[in-house]
Amino acid sequence: MKSLGSIRRSFAPWTDPSAKPYISFRNVTKKFGTFVAVDDLSLDIYHREFFALLGASGCGKSTLLRMLAGFEQPTSGEIILDGVNMAGTPPYRRPVNMMFQSYALFPHMTVEKNIAFGLKQDGMPKNEIAERVAQMLKLVKLEKFATRKPHQLSGGQRQRVALARSLAKRPKVLLLDEPLGALDKKLREETQFELMDLQQDLGLTFVIVTHDQEEAMTMADRIAVMSAGKVNQVATPAEIYEAPNSRFVADFIGDVNIFDGLVTSSENGMLDIAVGEGFTIRTPIGNMDVRGASRGFVIRPEKIRVSREAPANAGINSARGEMWDMAYLGDMTVYFVKLPNGQTVRASSLNAQRSVENPLGYDEDVWISFDGDAGVLLKD
């Protein structure tokens, strides 16, 4: 099997200023009555990209997808697909296909007929249809179920029929609306990797809508984090996780600690933030002089160490606290340390050994510490 990682690493058209976007949303607004579902949104998606729209329900991500599919028309703004303005093009003339959250299989048709439906609409000759259907059935490993009807299939099988049906016409873009929502965890994880392989093999552009951040992180080349009809950040999963551009994104993706404090000094490219008594954060942040301003510092739990002994340079990027709570999760242990200012810090450590001598216990006085460059400074 080829290494997905190496292909993915070299794939970054968004960093190339001469690259032409494949799908462009330009100042798209969609209103339902007085409710603004999508608010002056601009977004570029590139050819062969696996792009995820991530957000809580009601953030406008599904509306965006439905506008791309043609089920909704933007109130203003335009959508360009492969150089063509999609305004006024009905869903049945768009070179995109969608996989629906409910799968939306035709209940009165067999699996074969479901998959052949789109091809028939195009007037493809019968023998070619049969060939393509067989090929799709093989792709989703449902050869044995060709003559079954949807209600005779399990959830996972229905999901694969829906996938085969939406891929049968070889669309330029495949839209996936919460495609794995109805599957159980194990099947969902398997399917995620299948989808990624499929996207690579077929060389298609995938746009997926999901509220599951793990799903988005696993599959997508880039993620757009959305809220209230706007895009908060568009970046690779690693960038989104390690360098969130706002409090909202930091909080939305994964677990996070945010320390707020006043910037007391800014020298030699190092910034000091006084979080509380005996707790100062010193972080390299370039040439920004923001003395006197209140700033937040974002750091992920796994980047915080917990120890009994005071670290060197105690008080700088470290603080004393009390072990408030602990959770053993198997692969790792999560510690909740309460600082003197009342803030509870979440820290996690990998359980690399099977047992630890003299483990940390409840109510113990401990130190938390981290590296100054392990977190991100927020703009507010």
Place this chain on the structure above:
Amino acid sequence: MNRWTPFNKVSITFGFAFLYLPILLLIVYSFNESKLVTVWGGFSTKWYASLLENEALKDAAWVTARVAFTSATIATVLGTLAALALTRYTKFRGRFLFSGMIFAPLVMPDVITGLSLLLFFVAVNLDRGIVTVILAHITFSMCYVAVVVQSRLLSFDRSIEEAAMDLGATPVRTFLQVTLPVIAPAVVSGWMLAFTLSLDDLVISSFASGPGATTLPMKIYSQVRLGVTPEINAVSTILVTIVTIGVITASIITKRREVQRQRDEQAAFAQG
């Protein structure tokens, strides 16, 4: 609470007796040898034989069949379209009024409907006959169809229509290839309802009909006014039999389908 208490037994006996004793009596007396309806003179099927020679009754039956078939079919088309419009285009002004108006004929007294239709036919100078009867039957049975189809459409998953369009089907093809096959059972039962309603309507037919367009219920009614003959009992028994067979067949089909479906679903989940 699953036990047969004496109270339960009595209530069920009385209930069913109340419902079916008159019909039972009618059926029994259709096999009466005697010409007198209330006196049992022994078993005979001669009234069924004499039915075959009664041209007037046969004509009426033929009129009824034509009226019922035609009006049910047209009412089903119109009622289905009305149901679609009312469930799909939910944003137009006065929708509430319109959906209320489609239910109104259900509770409208037949006499009023009949009278208003008669006035209308006179006003537009339409000669009364089989055409006006059909028109009248369409009018009152259409709303029944609309109600039946509408209730199916409310639980209809619109995303399958979107899927069809997404796959390249125009709205018309989507309707014919996806929507209609899925709601077909409701449309068929709407048709059957309209057919039955037309079959046994008396009041509205009496207002709307004219010479040469006497339906079976009208014929029966007019004959009964001259005295009930066992012949009428016989023809009524045939009607009851047809309706009963229809209802039983329909419910067996529905039941079977449901059982089959459940079995399929269980099988699908068992094999994962």
